[in-house]
Amino acid sequence: MKHNFGAGPCILPQDVFQEASEAVKDFNGLSILEVSHRHKDFVAVMDEAIQLVKTSLNVPEGYSVIFLQGGASLGFTISALNMMRDSKKASYINTGVWSKKAMAEAKKVGFEVLECASSGDHNFNYIPKNIQVDSASDYLHFTSNNTIFGTQFKAMPKSNVPLICDMSSDIFSREINVSDFDLIYAGAQKNMGPAGATLYIVKDDVLGKSTSSFMPTYLDLKTHAEKDSMFNTPPVFPVYASMLNMRHLMKNGGVQSAQKRNEEKASLLYNEIDNNPLFKAAVAAPDRSNMNATFLMTDESRTDEFNALWQENDLVGLKGHRSVGGYRASMYNALPLESVRVLVDVMKHFSSKG
Numbered sequence: 001m002k003h004n005f006g007a008g009p010c011i012l013p014q015d016v017f018q019e020a021s022e023a024v025k026d027f028n029g030l031s032i033l034e035v036s037h038r039h040k041d042f043v044a045v046m047d048e049a050i051q052l053v054k055t056s057l058n059v060p061e062g063y064s065v066i067f068l069q070g071g072a073s074l075g076f077t078i079s080a081l082n083m084m085r086d087s088k089k090a091s092y093i094n095t096g097v098w099s100k101k102a103m104a105e106a107k108k109v110g111f112e113v114l115e116c117a118s119s120g121d122h123n124f125n126y127i128p129k130n131i132q133v134d135s136a137s138d139y140l141h142f143t144s145n146n147t148i149f150g151t152q153f154k155a156m157p158k159s160n161v162p163l164i165c166d167m168s169s170d171i172f173s174r175e176i177n178v179s180d181f182d183l184i185y186a187g188a189q190k191n192m193g194p195a196g197a198t199l200y201i202v203k204d205d206v207l208g209k210s211t212s213s214f215m216p217t218y219l220d221l222k223t224h225a226e227k228d229s230m231f232n233t234p235p236v237f238p239v240y241a242s243m244l245n246m247r248h249l250m251k252n253g254g255v256q257s258a259q260k261r262n263e264e265k266a267s268l269l270y271n272e273i274d275n276n277p278l279f280k281a282a283v284a285a286p287d288r289s290n291m292n293a294t295f296l297m298t299d300e301s302r303t304d305e306f307n308a309l310w311q312e313n314d315l316v317g318l319k320g321h322r323s324v325g326g327y328r329a330s331m332y333n334a335l336p337l338e339s340v341r342v343l344v345d346v347m348k349h350f351s352s353k354g
């Protein structure tokens with residue numbers, strides 16, 4: 001068995017892989033890949049997927065759950081366009097690559113983008129605090145978990161303007177209070193399902209209020225909320241597999257239990273990083289992500305030796321992103337505690353050889 005620490009697309013539960021592959025061969029007599037999205041059997045899948053998002057995240061009344069295509073990268077544009085109001089100023093907290101890309105798209109749709117806080121002075125290795133938001137902003141946007149740098153907001157920022165969050169890499173990993181947000185979006189390929197679907201949770205009050213003169217039909221969230229995510233052909237298979245994964249999540253205690261398991265995995269690994277003289281964490285302790293742990297070697301001359309050792313032990317996906325270097329262990333919901341134990345044992349063994 002391989003231990004998949006990849007940052008995404010990533011590991012999903014084995015029984016989800018099993019059930020999804022069976023549906024490729026037989027989904028009520030057809031393949032899930034050929035069934036019409038208008039057929040009642042798939043409409044039931046979409047309804048259940050939407051319902052499972054609502055139940056697992058305690059989505060209150062007055063919010064719509066939407067599945068689209070385009071990834072979180074299209075979410076950068078969709079969120080900006082849908083939340084544009086009179087001021088055409090938008091505030092962004094810059095925690096690195098993903099926030100920067102979101103800011104760039106907001107500029108393209110005509111916003112004056114205000115970077116109200118940034119951790120760029122230390123290569124994004126912490127989460128900015130004491131954020132002051134211009135109260136004229138149409139919204140405040142932030143990335144709850146920076147997948148590349150391994151930082152995570154432990155407390156969500158407070159804001160006097162509507163709050164938008166790119167939750168791509170930690171949605172379903174911990175409890176959240178949806179009513180704090182006007183809009184949440186997330187690419188599926190971490191804790192939800194395979195790549196190809198993008199989740200939007202949007203307050204109904206904000207739909208149809210954009211002041212943008214440019215609003216293609218597909219980019220208007222109102223279009224999709226009114227058509228229950230069936231305006232055009234939805235990503236049938238990713239929605240199906242996401243639905244199976246959310247069923248699995250609920251059978252295993254829901255988001256609350258997932259959060260406990262994720263905290264246990266993260267503390268096991270960070271404890272080893274902090275106590276093993278050959279490694280050091282890349283991120284300030286209070287801001288370390290429970291999803292993506294980034295760490296460096298203290299003696300880089302032993303890099304090849306360490307790389308050979310973890311690869312021999314069937315660990316995959318550990319190489320760090322080029323902007324940080326070193327290693328990144330992604331520990332999404334489906335990664336078993338056992339895989340983290342194997343990684344920790346490899347690190348211990350490595351230091352005992354030194």
Ligand SMILES: Cc1ncc(COP(=O)(O)O)c(C=O)c1O
Binds near residue numbers: 008072145188
């Ligand atoms: C936090 C975050 N935002 C946005 C993206 C871009 O997502 P997509 O590839 O779905 O466009 C990623 C991809 O890994 C991400 O981690």
